[in-house]
Amino acid sequence: MPIKNSPEFGGDWTSEKLGMVSAYLKRYTDALKFQPFTLVYVDAFAGAGYWAPKKTEDDAFFGIEGEDPKAFIEGSARVALGVEPSFHEFIFIEKNTKRAAELEQLKNDFPNKAEGIYVEKAEANEFLQHKCREDWIRKNRRAVLFLDPFGMQVEWKTIECIANTKAIDMWLLFPIGAVNRLLKKDGEINEKWAARLSAVLGTEDWRTEFYRKSKQLTLFTGEGEATEKTATFKSIEQFVVRRLKDVFVGVADNPYTLVNSRNSPLYLLCFAVGSKTGKPIALRIAQHILGNS
Ligand SMILES: C[S@@+](CC[C@H](N)C(=O)[O-])C[C@H]1O[C@@H](n2cnc3c(N)ncnc32)[C@H](O)[C@@H]1O
Numbered sequence: 001m002p003i004k005n006s007p008e009f010g011g012d013w014t015s016e017k018l019g020m021v022s023a024y025l026k027r028y029t030d031a032l033k034f035q036p037f038t039l040v041y042v043d044a045f046a047g048a049g050y051w052a053p054k055k056t057e058d059d060a061f062f063g064i065e066g067e068d069p070k071a072f073i074e075g076s077a078r079v080a081l082g083v084e085p086s087f088h089e090f091i092f093i094e095k096n097t098k099r100a101a102e103l104e105q106l107k108n109d110f111p112n113k114a115e116g117i118y119v120e121k122a123e124a125n126e127f128l129q130h131k132c133r134e135d136w137i138r139k140n141r142r143a144v145l146f147l148d149p150f151g152m153q154v155e156w157k158t159i160e161c162i163a164n165t166k167a168i169d170m171w172l173l174f175p176i177g178a179v180n181r182l183l184k185k186d187g188e189i190n191e192k193w194a195a196r197l198s199a200v201l202g203t204e205d206w207r208t209e210f211y212r213k214s215k216q217l218t219l220f221t222g223e224g225e226a227t228e229k230t231a232t233f234k235s236i237e238q239f240v241v242r243r244l245k246d247v248f249v250g251v252a253d254n255p256y257t258l259v260n261s262r263n264s265p266l267y268l269l270c271f272a273v274g275s276k277t278g279k280p281i282a283l284r285i286a287q288h289i290l291g292n293s
Pocket of ligand 1: 045046077124149
């Protein structure tokens with residue numbers, strides 16, 4: 001079992017997110033099994049195929065040497081390979097050399113699917129922006145893409161390219177916790193953070209959307225202007241859904257909020273559909289999954 005380089009990801013929310021994406025994958029391949037499409041699963045932050053739930057000091061066995069293989073849980077790549085009816089092709093994108101090597105091992109574990117497995121050791125944005133320039137529709141290819149970054153790695157430009165294919169359904173883990181942290185209360189955001197926010201949201205509008213200027217009386221200078229943060233988790237969520245609706249034909253209105261052990265939002269699991277004909281059924285399935293979770 002290739003577990004050496006399996007990263008330690010989050011706790012319950014990791015299982016929650018994988019459960020929802022996997023439920024969609026099953027419904028997707030089943031719905032399209034008699035259609036003349038090549039079905040592709042694209043995992044843009046593919047990991048190693050396994051992940052280990054984070055150990056905490058509350059765990060009874062915390063600190064005990066040695067790994068318990070049962071503590072390693074299937075990651076998204078393995079989950080997708082296990083889906084039946086099967087996808088025809090699997091594209092696993094992973095920047096980390098060791099994890100990409102682990103992904104190659106999946107060809108041994110799934111020999112009857114090995115010919116359709118492509119491991120790309122690459123930066124996800126670069127790879128996807130290049131790949132999405134292909135004419136997916138003409139080639140009769142339809143895909144589900146999972147964008148599962150740790151943080152604010154996904155650029156809006158990449159999301160636009162994905163939407164433009166009109167052939168890809170996208171599950172996006174949007175880092176709402178990190179975005180909220182970067183949107184500092186006093187609006188004093190350094191250039192590097194501001195550039196990252198603009199790259200992730202694809203606009204500078206966050207400056208006016210999430211802040212307001214208010215008049216303030218100061219002791220020495222009299223009347224002045226203060227910047228005040230107005231953003232809430234809800235308003236950030238609504239902004240993200242609106243942005244996705246600008247480029248995709250359909251977007252689930254009910255992204256699922258994944259929270260940490262202190263109930264603080266970490267990520268939004270968002271869904272967007274690429275094809276006009278697939279929109280009604282894809283949205284119905286995804287919204288049902290998101291709503292029921
Ligand atoms: C949250 S983990 C993915 C977990 C995986 N989907 C799973 O369920 O097992 C994010 C992965 O993305 C990889 N990564 C980080 N930045 C990347 C980038 N810019 N391009 C491609 N992979 C990246 C990391 O090495 C890590 O393995």
